[in-house]
Amino acid sequence: MKVLVLGGAGYIGSHMCKYLSEQGHEVVVFDNLSTGHAEAVKWGVLVKGDILNQADLDMLFEIHGRFDLIMHFCAKSLVGESVQQPAIYYKNNVVGTLNVLDTMVKTGHDKLVFSSTAAVFGMPQVNLIDEKQPRRPINPYGQTKKMVEDILQDYHQAYGLKSVCLRYFNACGADPECEVGECHQPETHLIPNVLKSVNNASSAKLKVFGNDYPTADGTCVRDYIHINDLATAHIKAGLYLDNHDGAYAFNLGNGNGFSVLQVINAAMAVVGEDIAFDIEARRQGDPAILVADASLAIKQLGWQPKYTDITDIIATAWQWHQNEKF
Numbered sequence: 225m226k227v228l229v230l231g232g233a234g235y236i237g238s239h240m241c242k243y244l245s246e247q248g249h250e251v252v253v254f255d256n257l258s259t260g261h262a263e264a265v266k267w268g269v270l271v272k273g274d275i276l277n278q279a280d281l282d283m284l285f286e287i288h289g290r291f292d293l294i295m296h297f298c299a300k301s302l303v304g305e306s307v308q309q310p311a312i313y314y315k316n317n318v319v320g321t322l323n324v325l326d327t328m329v330k331t332g333h334d335k336l337v338f339s340s341t342a343a344v345f346g347m348p349q350v351n352l353i354d355e356k357q358p359r360r361p362i363n364p365y366g367q368t369k370k371m372v373e374d375i376l377q378d379y380h381q382a383y384g385l386k387s388v389c390l391r392y393f394n395a396c397g398a399d400p401e402c403e404v405g406e407c408h409q410p411e412t413h414l415i416p417n418v419l420k421s422v423n424n425a426s427s428a429k430l431k432v433f434g435n436d437y438p439t440a441d442g443t444c445v446r447d448y449i450h451i452n453d454l455a456t457a458h459i460k461a462g463l464y465l466d467n468h469d470g471a472y473a474f475n476l477g478n479g480n481g482f483s484v485l486q487v488i489n490a491a492m493a494v495v496g497e498d499i500a501f502d503i504e505a506r507r508q509g510d511p512a513i514l515v516a517d518a519s520l521a522i523k524q525l526g527w528q529p530k531y532t533d534i535t536d537i538i539a540t541a542w543q544w545h546q547n548e549k550f
């Protein structure tokens with residue numbers, strides 16, 4: 225397949241490109257490099273451009289012609305920032321995506337795999353979240369992703385655009401061969417923050433946001449899904465559209481919840497030393513438990529997450545953090 229990866233210079237997109245290329249697919253990356261890294265584009269060509277600029281999108285399709293599948297990872301994705309600066313989120317994530325969709329319709333492309341998020345569920349009432357749970361986002365980031373999910377339903381009905389939304393729970397880990405990995409500025413995610421607190425003695429001490437949640441040890445429980453498991457799900461989702469005509473959504477997690485303290489303990493085992501931390505106040509908007517019921521994706525897409533052990537996942541992230549190349 226010839227696959228267009230929008231946002232292919234970012235954390236998830238770059239791992240996707242490596243996996244696509246390993247599977248023998250041709251890759252074209254389109255990225256504005258606002259949070260992605262040119263150095264992470266190692267598989268396929270990089271077209272620098274912005275989904276907010278229609279001329280950039282027109283040029284991309286003019287030069288590279290037809291794609292068999294489009295994967296769309298471009299997004300602003302920090303929950304806190306989305307509350308402070310919603311305009312940036314609605315523009316990038318909704319208006320930018322509308323530009324992509326309209327360009328697809330205009331050029332006769334009809335297969336899209338779209339990055340959605342567990343944040344569409346807001347504060348769920350159940351601990352194991354399947355696709356039937358109501359989507360009630362509690363921040364602009366989750367709201368933008370829900371809006372696109374809804375737009376995709378309408379674009380299928382009106383224009384025949386087929387899509388799969390993949391709702392990631394906590395994407396984490398790195399390429400075991402260390403060619404790409406997680407590199408956010410600023411970093412807000414738990415696993416890289418835990419590992420950075422080991423790597424860099426001068427960095428601020430690790431903070432644990434709240435230990436008074438209704439969980440076994442009082443810290444929040446999340447479903448940490450390895451980046452390579454996300455990559456395999458995307459290819460399966462793309463192939464699903466070859467013989468399914470609709471706008472679909474699947475939750476992606478490994479189905480196991482780990483608390484913040486369990487993650488820190490697993491990280492200590494991986495790095496072989498103690499990790500100091502302070503217990504801080506709860507972070508606004510954090511649900512106590514978010515774990516995916518991914519059985520629909522497993523059944524419909526024929527997908528199976530391989531990384532279910534948190535220690536194995538953290539080991540790949542640790543390898544990357546010790547050798548960060550960009």
Ligand code: UFG
Binds near residue numbers: 343365394
């Ligand atoms: N946490 C800490 N210290 C840190 C960082 C995080 O204690 O330095 C805690 C958080 O409070 C939370 C857990 O670790 O309880 C996980 O936090 P992350 O920031 O790593 O991930 P989130 O669960 O907040 O975010 C993920 C995705 C978002 C998505 C959200 C949906 O990364 O894109 O789930 O709720 F929006």
